[in-house]
Every structure is written in C-alpha cells, then in structure tokens.
Amino acid sequence: MDEVPAGTAQESAQGARGLRGFLRRLTSSKAELEAEELQKTTGEEGATPIKACAARRRACVAGTLRTVTLRPRGGAPSLEAELYDGSDVISLVWLGRRRIAGIEPGRLVRAEGLVSVQDGRKVMFNPRYELRGGS
C-alpha cells in the first residue's frame, strides 16, 4: 500500500489562517469553502487526496458522499455512491448490494480499495469502508 501523503491539502488548510485566509474565506464561493473543509478532513484522516490517486493502485480516501444512487430491482444489484474530498470525485461501487445502512448522501466516509479508471472517471469496486462522524 503506497499512500501519497496529503501534504498539499494540509498546506492549503494551513494557508486558510491569518488575514489573507480570512479575506479569502469572505470572497470564496460555497463550493470553494466546502472543498477546503473536506480537504482538511482528508488530511486529518491521513487519507490520500483523490486527485493524487493513480489507477491500479490501492488507496485510502476520505470525504463525503455527494450522491447515492439506488438501482431498481431486477438486473444485477449494485449500490453506487460518489465520494468527494474537495480535490476530486471517486465512485464507490458495491456489487451485490442494493442498500447499505449508513451509506447515504452527506455521510463522511473513509474508503480503502483498488482505484481503477473507467472513461476517465475514478472508480473503486467493493471498497472497505468506515463510516465516520454524522452527516
């Protein structure tokens, strides 16, 4: 398991302090604020920023679930959620499950698994996950 240290996220989190950070917080958009907060948690979890995850490498990522898609009955059951950590998005797919208690939008999650790239999107199949904190 070779994790990429989340140095960049930590630096930006530290950069948010002081007068300049204050000014930036005033002027930045909601999305920027959210990204910044999420990057901070990534650092605290000791996870890899999704942006830095490479394909075919195991990685540990942490962030909030932005969307959760429930598949209808019939067809192969699967549960898909998008994890966002402020730097990028990764799709978490649990095959053979239709529903996992606790996997719901807004939930803070730490997931570990093999990162693959499909159509330019990062996907992690059947990751080991840990539900962190409330939504």
Add this chain to the structure above:
Amino acid sequence: MKQAVLQMPKRFLVGRPLRTGQMGETLLPKKLALPVFCSDPLSSVAYATEEILLALSLGGLAMFYLSWWVGAGVVFLLLVVTASYRQTCHAYPNGGGAYTVSRANLGENASLVAASALLIDYVLTVAVSVAAGVANIVSAFPALGRHAVLISLVLIAVLAVMNLRGVRESGTAFAIPTYGFVASVFLMLAVGLVRVLAGHGPTAESAAFGVHATHSTMGAAAVLLALRAFAQGCTALTGVEAVSNGVPNFKPPKSRNAATTLTIMGLLAVTMFGGITVLALAAHVHIADNPAQLVGAPQGYEQKTVIAQLGAAVFGHGSVFFFLAQAFTAAILVLAANTAFNGFPILASILGGDGYLPRQFARRGDRLVFSNGIVILSLLAGALVWAFDASTTRLIQLYIIGVFVSFTLSQSGMVRHWGDELRRLTDPAARRSIHRSRAINLVGALLTGLVLVIVLLTKFMHGAWIVVVTMPLVFLMMKGIQRHYRRVAAELEPGDDGVPLPSRIHAVVLVSKVHTPTLRAVAFARATRPNTLTALSVATSQEEADRLERAWAERDIPVPLTILDSPYRDITGPVLDYVTRIRLRSPRDVVCVFIPEYVVGRWWEHLLHNQSAFRLKARLLFRTGVMVTSVPWQLGSAEAALARQGEGAEFAGRTRVRPGAA
C-alpha cells in the same frame, strides 16, 4: 366568459378584428386623398401667419412691414417644394418617402438620418397640431384655457383610437372638416376682401394695441429677426411629403393623380396662407410673444389666435360664422395630426422590417393597421404636449427642423436619382424632361438646405437644440438595434453541415416526493426512450431522503434514484452541479431535465408552489446542451380557471380520460 369580458372594452373601442384577407386595397380618389394626406399642410396655414407675426413682434410694430417679405418667401418656398415633390411622385410610384428615396440613392446612413428626422417630426406634428387646435378652441371659449393640456391629451387619445380602428372609415370623416376649413377660410378672405375694397375694411380687436419692442431692430438684428420670422413661417410646409408617401393609395393613374393632388394642395395652401397674411396686415392684427409686450391692452387680456381675431373682425364676434370657422379650424388642426398617424406607423413598420426598430412595429394589429406604431406615437406625443403645457409657440420651436432635414435629403436623393436615370437613358426627349426634373429637384434641395441652415441658426437657442440632440440619439438607437439584429442573425445562421444529432440523451427527472405528478413525469421520461435515465432528488434532510428512498423501493419504480447531498441545503446548486458533471463526462451528449410542475389557477397559488422549480429552470436554461422539459400537472384550480374562461371547459371535459393519466 372572463376573457370575453376583458376583451369587451377593446372590442368596443377598436372594433371587430379583421381577417388578413380583408386587407383589400382601399384606393382613394383625388377628392378623398386631398383631405387624408393634405390636412397637415393645409392646416398649418392656420398658425403659420401667426408665428411670423409673433416672431416679428419682438421688434415692435415697426417690424410688421417685413411680414410681406417673409410671407412672400414662404410662398415661394412652398411652390418650389411642391414642384419638387411632384417629381418624386412620378419617380417613385410605390411611395417615395424621404427614407425610401435616400435609402435608394444616398445610402444607409442618409436614410437613417432622414428616418430619425421624420420619426421625431411625426411626433411633433401630432403635438403641435393638437396643441394648435386646442388653442383655437380656447380662443372661442376662453373658459377652457385652464384645461388645455387635458383637452389635448383627450384629443390625442381619440385620434389614436380612430386610427386603431383603421383608415377605411376615417377617409370620409376627414373630408368634412378639411373642406369645411378651406371653404370657411375662403369665405372669410372673400368677405374681408370685399370689405377692404368697399373702403371699410375689417379691424381686429387688437388693432389699437401697440407692441413694445424687446429686441433691437438695427441692421443685422433686423435681418436676424426677419430670418427667424421666416423660419417660423416655414411651418406651412410641413406635411407636404405625405402625398409622395401615399402614392400607392391613389386610384390609377397613381402618379398623375398624386401629382395633381399635390398641385391642388400647393395652390390652396399658397392662396390661403397669402390671403390670411394679407388680411391680417390689413386688419392690423397685433399679437406679441409675451402679452406684457402689448401696449394699451385691457387688464387680463388673453391673446387670441390670428385666425380667431380675423374671423371675429370679418364675421363679427359671436356670430355663427365666427364659431363655424373656429370649429373647422380646430377640427382640421386636430385632424392634421392624423397625417402623422398615417406616416409614423408605416415608416416605423418599414424600419422594423429592415431591422432598425423592434420587429413588432412591422406587425399588423387586429384591424390591419400597425397598432404598435400608433400606440407609441400617441404616447410620445402625449408626453410632449404634457411636458410643454400644450403651448404651440414653444412646441413649434422644435418642429420644422426634422421636416427640412428630410426635405433636403429626399431632394438630394432625387437629384442623384435623375442623374442615374440620365446615365441610363439615351432618348433625347426623355433626357430633356429628366434634365428639367433634376433642375427642379436641385433647386428644391438647395433651397430646403438653405432654409434648414436658417431654421437651425434662428431656432437653436429657442428649443431646437432638443431636436438636434435627440436626432443623433434616435439615429444611434436605430444603428444599435440593427447591429444587434445582425449579430443575432449571424449567430443563428446554421453552418454548412447543419446541426449534428446529439450522440446520446441523458434524461434526469427531478423528484421531490413520490406522488402522481412525479410518477407521471417519470413515466413520460421513460416513454421518450433516453439513453440513460435517472430520477434525481436533493436530500435537504436525512429523514426526507429516507422516506423517499423507501417509497421509491415500495413502488418498485424501474428507474434508478440518485440522491444528492446538499451540505448547504439549497436545491438548485447540487442539481446544476450534477448536470454539469454529466456534460463534462460526455460533452457531445445532451442532458434532458424533466421538471414536474403544477399549473395553478389563482395568482396566490403561484407563491405557494413551484418556487424552486422556477428558479432551477431559469438557471438551467442558461446551460448549453441542457434541455428542460416541463411536465405540467393541472391542479383542480387550474381546471376551474380554464372553465371560467369558457373556451377550455369543453376541451378539459373531452380530453380527460382518467385523472392523472400520463
């Protein structure tokens, strides 16, 4: 029913809508064309003399001897302009307004200058004519003096309604006042002439008053004053171009009939103007710009119009003929405004068609007239009358600049036109006649140009600067509108290979709860067979999301449900992000967003429903490659509203198969 009730006042005022096929050519014989097109130039006779005298009064009584010369100058100019416009009638049988002529011969910018001059002038024509008409009414009934502005506004409104009804009826309505005015003026002139010849000429009520000079009359100042009087007198020329605009409305032979009408008009105007000026001098009508200038006038004396003073002097104050003459004068002055109501909407429609004004001006209304132009014209004229307190003297300062700009441009255009003809023709007889026409137009162009300069110089400080400022603004506005239309047209022009089919369609149905409108939207979205289909919901609270999830699973809806997290509890943002992500992932695909919407029947229900849907829709429409489909759900109140309107009841009854059927 409700709609019918709302329509009733309009129907009452404007009349039944006409079918397009009913547009039939209403061709005018000469005797009807004269009142329709010439009421403006004929009516300006009623105030042209007065304006000359007013301008001269600044120099005191001594200056009045100049009115001969000023009057003669105006008559000469009127003859030249009439002769020049006769040429236009022959050259442009399809109607040769200043705009058309200068567009054909002088290019776009010149034509737009002419158009802006004309547009402003039409507005002023309405304002001046109505104000002058009201001034005559007030002369007959001084008690009405306080309500002059109100009366003017009412008259403008009446004119607007008449014109909205269409000209077909108004043709005959114009004949009576116009011919009545001509007859009464001639009667007045004849009686006055006989009395002068008999040795006891008429004497105006103001003959005994002196006029206190406020301006120096030495040397150059006298010349300047005379020029100013001349510029004022030139109001007699306004409206001459109406005939050349209206050539297509004449009975054939169109050009000849139009030219003849123009000649008759010119001769009538010259005779009446000359006669009134002579009579005014013979009767010693003394009027002054400012009543305080009058020496020896009784306390509280209200100045009357020249034509009212003459009428009183000739027929006797309070006699039937005096009131008849006043009535006709007022009537023709108000109707003269109609010349503008003929001209403005047509010019605006041509400009609208050419893309210099909003395109709505080119659309015909219920009664086949250019309603938008009529409405705008009356609004502008009303505002002008209101701003200038319905004062003819102040309004007239703005007036004739536009006329002479368009005269000059149209005459110069005609000179060009004949030049081109000469290059084309070889037949010596035809060339000779063209040479003559060109000479006439050249004289016309030079003279009107000269007068334009005089008018500008003498009137600039008295209010004409407003027009001088407004004209370029109108010009720039038209240029700007055209640039915009061009840019849009270029943008909308399809490329050589047309528009490619979107490679795939991603459908997104917005869902808030599982209820009938949602289910119907989902059913409809499935029936359109998109490549991918997702139901989308925004979780503003966890409980709500859970409830939706459960209901979705219970109903066993065969569409994946995606629930978006909204950390800041807004609905629009996450949906927009989601749609953007689909677009980013597959830029050549199209996203189709289905939004279930309630249709409500009462205004306050709008406040209770659809708020987030509306906001979302407004934002989504700005995204490229995103189609928004409304899936309406008619609430009970909407159906009731439809039934109230009458026409929809049957439709609603017959199309309702089963409530909520998709």
